[in-house]
Amino acid sequence: MSVSSSCLLLLALAALAVASPLAVVAWRPWPHHFVSRSAVNATAAMNTGGGSGGSVDTGGLGVSKKYEGSSEFVKLRYHMGPVLTANVTIHPIWYGAWAPAQKHILRAFLRSISAASAPHPSVAAWWRTVRLYTDQTGANVSAIVLLGAERSDRHYSRGRALTRLAIQSVIRDAVTAPRRPIPVNPRGGLYLVLTSSDVAVQDFCVQACGFHYFTFPAIVGYTLPYAWVGNSATQCPGICAYPFAVPPFAVGLRSAERPPNGDVGVDGMVSVVAHELAEMASNPLVNAWYAGEDPCFPTEIADLCEGIYGTGGGGAYTGQLLIDSHTGAAFNLHGVGGSKFLVQWIWHPYLSYCSGPNALDHQ
Template identity: 65%
Template sequence: MCQGLSAPSPPCSALLSFTLLLLLLSVVGPVSAWRPWPQSNKMNISDYAFGDSKKYEGSSEFVKLRYHMGPVLTTNITVHTIWYGKWERSQKKIIREFINSISAANSPHPSVAGWWRTVQLYTDQTGANISKSVRLGEEKNDRFYSHGKSLTRLSIQSVIKSAITGKTRPLPINPRSGLYLLLTADDVYVQDFCTSVCGFHYFTFPSLVGYTLPYAWVGNSAKFCPGQCAYPFSVPAYIPNRKPFKSPNGDVGVDGMISVIGHEMAELATNPLANAWYAGQDPSFPVEIADLCEGIYGTGGGGSYTGQVFDARDGATYNMNGIRRKFLVQWLWSHVLNYCTGPNALDH
């Protein structure tokens, strides 16, 4: 449930043995994150005549996204960030500004805040909506790669444990409304990175970390696989004659991370413990609200085409505005509309 979202897994208690945890991870891994798909020729809004149907972007009468009675993040969400490895100040600034833009109501339309409004539509069993407030919390820098440059899914949790139990400025422990975001630098390899995931989310095991904390991991793919995890800002070699889009913030790896971060945060908010909002009968392999819209960034998206996006004055590609920056972020599934939507949809 953490590879793209959280896939409901067997209850994890402090009584679980380390051996059982290893077995669990081998069977039920974190939900895998957004995996970009090649798209066809890019078009501008003016190039596309919108058809009669307003809901074919990923829509399907067969999609049965259901609520499974688990908790969602209805309390003001605080994002605690762990910067693992060496990060440039400029890179951190791009990611911080994306997170800060989620609650920035005054950003120009179409906005990141407008994108998050789809997440806010989801409720818990009391009818309480997911919080519209998302703010940056404390940060932890791990510049010296305390757990090495090759991480497994299990060691991801060890990194988080180190961050909340460190002797100097440990991250606060906030199981109810905290969201722990582990970001690995471009020289760190994580299990299944580039082959099947670009990021994932899950929750920590009390027997390993001491608490059940919702977390997400996203890696910088600039050195390992930009054509897979930073697409369309980088194009893999097997796609001939395709020019990559220009990234809106001048950093292919980090601009590629932004959409994955958005994907994981949306799914963590709606399915933090893998027992809330997802489609499918098997909680071990859930399909979450971002999984349903992989590769869709605008009206008409689907298959190999990302949909209608914008060109900035400098030629960069984006589909929504933040406080001071522009971003390209995938759409999300609306259970109210029963199709994928975003703030740049032509029917808004």
């Protein structure tokens, strides 16, 4: 449900990591660890397209399959709830101080979700994996995702420290505003609360970089799917703006990747926003698509692929990324107007592994 500080979990996986071939451009926040020469050679063959699906013997540490995130232990199931089959309209609520350039980056990403004309690999192609999820009638998640009416709260009307529940009050303020309220759309509306870098939110940087849920009628007056994502630039960029910032444990071990739009915090937010949108579309009321038996702690379609951005990704290793030849920035998806973004992959419901349009087997 949330992009959490499970980046800390990646620390434990670091000791099991296998170094990648030099030709692979990816982010790894620790020195290379060679388990064995045979394992390294096998990994190189897999990441460069060699072989037809062999496995890597990591000396008794288990078998790593070719496909990113694949596991016989993942039991993603449909729990009969709705998915967003109607045209989706995203309503951003800008809480705090936002520069026009920052808003432009996030708006460009949201507009790119339905922009079929963007070059390959595109944000729209990434969304096609989300669209594979269906409801009990067989209807797919909508292909149409629109940027709707917005609301700005520059005066921090709920303060600079928000609880999770206070996020719903921010939404209520937006939909009940006396002037230009955001429309209420329980069927296809998604309400996206974006907090600026000087706003503290409960569990931010400790357990979550973002989360989604649905509003309570007792607070907002309606049941609406919503998400919150914070700008981590001044609070925890090494955790929530990965891989554009180096985690504290990796300072001095290597440098961060350059963000494609020149803003570490906002470029980091893009992937978290994508994560939450994918989960809201496939599990808006937390009773549709997720793994596990407890709906209070579901493992959703983006949770399964956290930290995976390209072929070979997994275990704190991003996988192969694209590099902008002019700026040297890392990205994996194209958007509208020449924009570029780095967005995590999504669990593919038919292939049962993490997938994205920049995968080597999609080229």
